Amino acid sequence: MKTFEDYQKAYLDYRKRDKAFSLAFYLLEWDSETIAPTGCFDVRSEYIGVLSQMRNENFLKEETQSAICFLASHLDKLDTNLQKEIKNIKKTLDKTNKMTQEELSLHSVLISKATQAWAKAKKEKNFSLFEPYLTKIVDYERLYCERVSTKDCNGYDVLLDEFEEGLNQTVCDEFFTTLQHNLVPEIKKLSTRKQKYSYAFNKQTFDCQTQKDYSIHLLNKMGFDFTRGLTLESEHPFTTGFECADVRITNHYYEDNFISSIFTALHEGGHGLFEQQMDKKLVGTFLTQISMSLHESQSRLYENCIGRDKDFWLQEYPTLQHFFPLQLKGVTVDEYFHFINQVTPSLIRTDADEVTYPIHILIRYELEKKLMNRTLEVKDLPKAWNEAYKRYLGVEPANDAEGVLQDIHWAGGSFGYFPTYALGSAYAASIYTQMQKELDLPKIYASGSLKEITNWLRQKVYQYGGSRNPRDLVEEITHKKFSVDDYLMYLKKKISIQ
Amino acid sequence: MKTFEDYQKAYLDYRKRDKAFSLAFYLLEWDSETIAPTGCFDVRSEYIGVLSQMRNENFLKEETQSAICFLASHLDKLDTNLQKEIKNIKKTLDKTNKMTQEELSLHSVLISKATQAWAKAKKEKNFSLFEPYLTKIVDYERLYCERVSTKDCNGYDVLLDEFEEGLNQTVCDEFFTTLQHNLVPEIKKLSTRKQKYSYAFNKQTFDCQTQKDYSIHLLNKMGFDFTRGLTLESEHPFTTGFECADVRITNHYYEDNFISSIFTALHEGGHGLFEQQMDKKLVGTFLTQISMSLHESQSRLYENCIGRDKDFWLQEYPTLQHFFPLQLKGVTVDEYFHFINQVTPSLIRTDADEVTYPIHILIRYELEKKLMNRTLEVKDLPKAWNEAYKRYLGVEPANDAEGVLQDIHWAGGSFGYFPTYALGSAYAASIYTQMQKELDLPKIYASGSLKEITNWLRQKVYQYGGSRNPRDLVEEITHKKFSVDDYLMYLKKKISIQ
Numbered sequence: 003m004k005t006f007e008d009y010q011k012a013y014l015d016y017r018k019r020d021k022a023f024s025l026a027f028y029l030l031e032w033d034s035e036t037i038a039p040t041g042c043f044d045v046r047s048e049y050i051g052v053l054s055q056m057r058n059e060n061f062l063k064e065e066t067q068s069a070i071c072f073l074a075s076h077l078d079k080l081d082t083n084l085q086k087e088i089k090n091i092k093k094t095l096d097k098t099n100k101m102t103q104e105e106l107s108l109h110s111v112l113i114s115k116a117t118q119a120w121a122k123a124k125k126e127k128n129f130s131l132f133e134p135y136l137t138k139i140v141d142y143e144r145l146y147c148e149r150v151s152t153k154d155c156n157g158y159d160v161l162l163d164e165f166e167e168g169l170n171q172t173v174c175d176e177f178f179t180t181l182q183h184n185l186v187p188e189i190k191k192l193s194t195r196k197q198k199y200s201y202a203f204n205k206q207t208f209d210c211q212t213q214k215d216y217s218i219h220l221l222n223k224m225g226f227d228f229t230r231g232l233t234l235e236s237e238h239p240f241t242t243g244f245e246c247a248d249v250r251i252t253n254h255y256y257e258d259n260f261i262s263s264i265f266t267a268l269h270e271g272g273h274g275l276f277e278q279q280m281d282k283k284l285v286g287t288f289l290t291q292i293s294m295s296l297h298e299s300q301s302r303l304y305e306n307c308i309g310r311d312k313d314f315w316l317q318e319y320p321t322l323q324h325f326f327p328l329q330l331k332g333v334t335v336d337e338y339f340h341f342i343n344q345v346t347p348s349l350i351r352t353d354a355d356e357v358t359y360p361i362h363i364l365i366r367y368e369l370e371k372k373l374m375n376r377t378l379e380v381k382d383l384p385k386a387w388n389e390a391y392k393r394y395l396g397v398e399p400a401n402d403a404e405g406v407l408q409d410i411h412w413a414g415g416s417f418g419y420f421p422t423y424a425l426g427s428a429y430a431a432s433i434y435t436q437m438q439k440e441l442d443l444p445k446i447y448a449s450g451s452l453k454e455i456t457n458w459l460r461q462k463v464y465q466y467g468g469s470r471n472p473r474d475l476v477e478e479i480t481h482k483k484f485s486v487d488d489y490l491m492y493l494k495k496k497i498s499i500q
Numbered sequence: 501m502k503t504f505e506d507y508q509k510a511y512l513d514y515r516k517r518d519k520a521f522s523l524a525f526y527l528l529e530w531d532s533e534t535i536a537p538t539g540c541f542d543v544r545s546e547y548i549g550v551l552s553q554m555r556n557e558n559f560l561k562e563e564t565q566s567a568i569c570f571l572a573s574h575l576d577k578l579d580t581n582l583q584k585e586i587k588n589i590k591k592t593l594d595k596t597n598k599m600t601q602e603e604l605s606l607h608s609v610l611i612s613k614a615t616q617a618w619a620k621a622k623k624e625k626n627f628s629l630f631e632p633y634l635t636k637i638v639d640y641e642r643l644y645c646e647r648v649s650t651k652d653c654n655g656y657d658v659l660l661d662e663f664e665e666g667l668n669q670t671v672c673d674e675f676f677t678t679l680q681h682n683l684v685p686e687i688k689k690l691s692t693r694k695q696k697y698s699y700a701f702n703k704q705t706f707d708c709q710t711q712k713d714y715s716i717h718l719l720n721k722m723g724f725d726f727t728r729g730l731t732l733e734s735e736h737p738f739t740t741g742f743e744c745a746d747v748r749i750t751n752h753y754y755e756d757n758f759i760s761s762i763f764t765a766l767h768e769g770g771h772g773l774f775e776q777q778m779d780k781k782l783v784g785t786f787l788t789q790i791s792m793s794l795h796e797s798q799s800r801l802y803e804n805c806i807g808r809d810k811d812f813w814l815q816e817y818p819t820l821q822h823f824f825p826l827q828l829k830g831v832t833v834d835e836y837f838h839f840i841n842q843v844t845p846s847l848i849r850t851d852a853d854e855v856t857y858p859i860h861i862l863i864r865y866e867l868e869k870k871l872m873n874r875t876l877e878v879k880d881l882p883k884a885w886n887e888a889y890k891r892y893l894g895v896e897p898a899n900d901a902e903g904v905l906q907d908i909h910w911a912g913g914s915f916g917y918f919p920t921y922a923l924g925s926a927y928a929a930s931i932y933t934q935m936q937k938e939l940d941l942p943k944i945y946a947s948g949s950l951k952e953i954t955n956w957l958r959q960k961v962y963q964y965g966g967s968r969n970p971r972d973l974v975e976e977i978t979h980k981k982f983s984v985d986d987y988l989m990y991l992k993k994k995i996s997i998q
Contacts, residue, residue, distance in 0.1 A: 022554065024547075030523075045783065053520045056517060232537050234535070248544065
């Protein structure tokens with residue numbers, strides 16, 4: 003007869019092994035995205051498959067499953083964090099068990115092939131090369147939703163809930179509809195306006211090494227700890243962390259676009275601080291896994307709320323000019339400030355400004371919802387995509403690469419993910435609105451260091467890692483029910499300075 | 501009743517999983533030695549331990565053991581390479597099973613602590629901080645030798661055999677005694693000679709980026725494939741490879757020592773070519789694991805036999821001057837050639853010239869032999885070390901850091917490893933002697949590319965990876981029984997140009 007202690011030990015043993023696999027995947031992904039030689043991937047992907055299989059066996063073996071089930075029925079005996087962890091993992095286990103091993107493994111193969119097909123289709127600007135794969139992926143997601151639906155959480159809600167617990171179509175519909183009603187008319191007006199400023203300095207050449215030095219200056223200013231982290235280059239910037247002790251961010255440097263590396267440093271730096279500054283008590287648990295929307299709120303907060311603030315640049319701009327004395331000679335802080343806050347409807351989500359960004363997400367949310375609710379089929383997706391861009395942003399893709407094929411997410415089977423980007427921005431605006439009340443930001447900017455802001459964020463957000471529900475936490479920080487209002491007010495200010 | 505196919509399947513499944521763990525360790529070690537932030541190691545080493553444990557379980561589980569035993573008793577049903585692999589692994593399994601799980605796991609912990617203690621002791625130049633750990637390691641090695649000894653292979657031979665199959669004290673004694681008798685008197689004469697050349701150019705500053713560019717030029721010239729490999733910096737240069745498809749070499753660049761990066765590039769490049777150019781049929785098997793002495797023969801061949809050859813530099817020196825026009829202005833190729841072939845007895849193995857190098861190894865071999873044969877105890881090791889250096893090289897360490905603590909090997913439990921360094925140099929000399937007969941080296945050097953040499957080596961050596969016994973292979977290449985003669989003749993030429 004097994005005791006509580008036996009089950010607990012079995013669970014902790016499973017967790018330790020799973021974390022060890024995480025470490026391997028952490029480095030494999032990092033290496034693949036940064037320095038791995040192009041010829042290594044055929045061999046590498048085979049063994050990544052084997053590692054995944056072993057990790058999966060560790061999760062699905064009888065000892066682990068019975069330990070999870072036992073602990074899930076004795077939650078009262080566990081501390082708060084372990085309760086939360088067990089609840090999450092029991093939910094994952096139950097959902098996994100709704101699919102057969104064969105279905106899961108076929109799905110892995112599908113995703114891997116679909117990602118390659120997507121890359122080729124995007125390169126050739128031809129959706130039809132990707133369509134058969136996406137059709138199968140959508141079929142799988144529909145089946146998955148059907149199988150794991152419960153009374154309280156069904157259909158597309160199943161997927162939304164996976165990226166933020168409790169998120170559903172009711173919440174998203176209200177959120178996006180309010181944004182649409184308030185922003186779309188304003189964006190249409192802006193499209194026809196005459197530019198107030200000319201930005202001649204953007205035509206200059208900005209040395210890449212100097213951009214890199216300036217990025218590191220910004221990261222230091224924010225309090226990023228280089229003894230527990232590092233920065234390197236990659237085509238698509240990202241942040242990845244393992245247990246607070248090793249947090250890595252990438253950036254890219256283009257001689258003709260110095261703005262990109264500045265805001266990438268602030269964005270990835272925000273992610274990086276969150277990873278580095280969670281409570282060390284979470285290390286070794288699964289609560290180091292931060293929910294997407296909350297993670298994104300912290301990158302957006304540094305990138306946008308602080309990084310595009312006039313008060314910030316009033317203090318920081320002379321330093322930037324010091325790094326690029328020739329290029330920024332004669333460019334006033336006011337011109338620079340307006341440049342980094344331009345609003346222009348465009349086709350590509352990742353290049354979008356703050357105001358049009360949530361509309362890019364709204365479009366993806368609407369399309370995903372229709373796909374999952376079977377009111378749209380994959381073959382009709384490009385047309386629906388293009389019509390939505392025309393309707394909401396007044397722009398039309400010339401081809402699929404700058405339209406429906408621009409994002410990798412669907413190829414990876416990530417449905418329900420996109421809304422977290424917009425929610426993250428909204429959470430950032432709410433937290434920032436509260437921060438402005440509690441901190442004297444202009445004074446902090448004048449001090450030359452942002453560490454007081456980082457400390458405030460550690461206390462309010464970072465320390466909790468993945469142990470809190472994002473909306474609950476935002477409500478606790480702001481002392482009110484979460485709504486889109488702070489975000490809307492924030493965006494309207496951005497519109498007003500155009 | 502299990503069939504042959506069942507056992508074979510079980511074995512192949514074990515091997516695939518073991519390789520997947522290898523991939524993880526390959527990247528973990530690479531990362532740790534190159535870019536990992538200093539603060540990550542506490543957390544990382546815990547999970548490395550968990551990964552090791554899982555890898556070990558995969559080896560020792562009943563299915564794997566019974567498959568290995570079954571296949572080992574049905575060798576005639578296997579192809580040559582699988583026969584070789586099964587023989588090796590059966591030997592490893594039998595030896596592992598001679599130790600208890602507790603002993604093995606205590607030993608892992610000991611090694612980990614000993615390595616840290618060694619680093620501290622070396623930093624503080626104080627052997628006594630390391631002595632208790634080394635005493636326990638030596639005790640373990642003695643016990644291990646006792647337990648796994650057989651009639652044909654016993655005592656210290658057990659350890660020698662692990663780094664090169666069939667190597668034993670009889671072979672090593674003859675090898676090192678001949679070297680000692682022939683080299684030590686010559687080295688003593690050289691110690692008292694007057695330098696023929698002055699090397700003023702060595703006082704100059706050599707830009708690190710230019711050194712890096714020159715290293716890459718050399719690697720390209722040798723035929724290193726950068727689509728299946730890369731080069732980065734690390735404190736201690738090394739090469740690591742995974743399955744031909746991903747081969748990584750490091751170098752270090754010092755402004756005041758441009759020679760170091762040149763010969764490191766040639767040395768690590770030699771290792772790298774061997775890893776990249778083994779037969780692809782070996783991928784996925786354990787025969788990608790090349791024995792130390794043969795691996796070292798290929799790094800030494802490029803570093804020394806070719807890289808310190810006058811004919812090579814007669815062609816290559818103008819290019820080197822082109823990279824460093826100011827620093828090498830007025831330095832003749834003859835001066836440069838003599839500089840890179842200087843012989844000077846010194847204290848540190850890794851800085852030693854070609855002629856004194858095997859004497860450094862001889863000293864370690866003699867001490868290891870005495871330790872394992874219980875005619876020397878760890879507490880008396882520093883004294884024995886210093887006396888040996890005085891006796892053979894005429895130099896005396898001022899402290900333990902430049903004496904007995906200089907190498908990490910013993911802290912890692914690697915006894916029997918050192919002789920492979922000297923054997924590697926000897927194999928290199930034998931293979932090079934044969935190569936000179938078969939290839940027109942001056943003509944190849946004049947062609948501007950070394951690929952004809954690399955191709956010859958692929959055909960003679962690289963393709964076999966770890967599938968051949970080193971001495972057998974050298975004898976096949978040279979069409980004669982292996983002896984120290986080619987190596988001695990080669991070294992005597994080096995002495996003659998002093």
